[in-house]
Amino acid sequence: MLAAEYGPEWQQLPKRKLSDIYRAFPHDRIGCTMLGRVAAHNIMRGTSFGVALMTKMMEKVAEGSQIVASRFLVLDAKNDKLVDVYKEYGFQxxxxxxxxxxxxxxxxxxxxSA
Structure with missing residues (x-):
């Protein structure tokens, strides 16, 4: 099925909530990649190592999505502080x-590509 056959909802997917996306697809499940905990040791604070680690992880997830047909990256933030950090990366x-x-x-x- 081509993207155009999904209707106008397809064009708006990145801007919509996940619950809306479920309704936009004819299938009952959407492939996702679940990310386990990724962390840098405390001695690495202030060195931008965490940013490099996150960027590399995103690159690997993007590569893997071509093989497993994943449409979303999902993770569980350990605490509210990390929720704010992940929001800066674009997570919702x-x-x-x-x-x-x-x-x-x-x-x-x-x-x-960055």
């Missing part, structure tokens, strides 16, 4: 009840 909260966050794969791919 899945709901207000928990710290699960997601990013559309098109946004992840921007890190690959």
């Amino acid at each position: 909260r899945l709901s207000d009840e928990d710290r699960r966050m997601f990013m559309h794969m098109e946004t992840v791919k921007k890190f690959e």
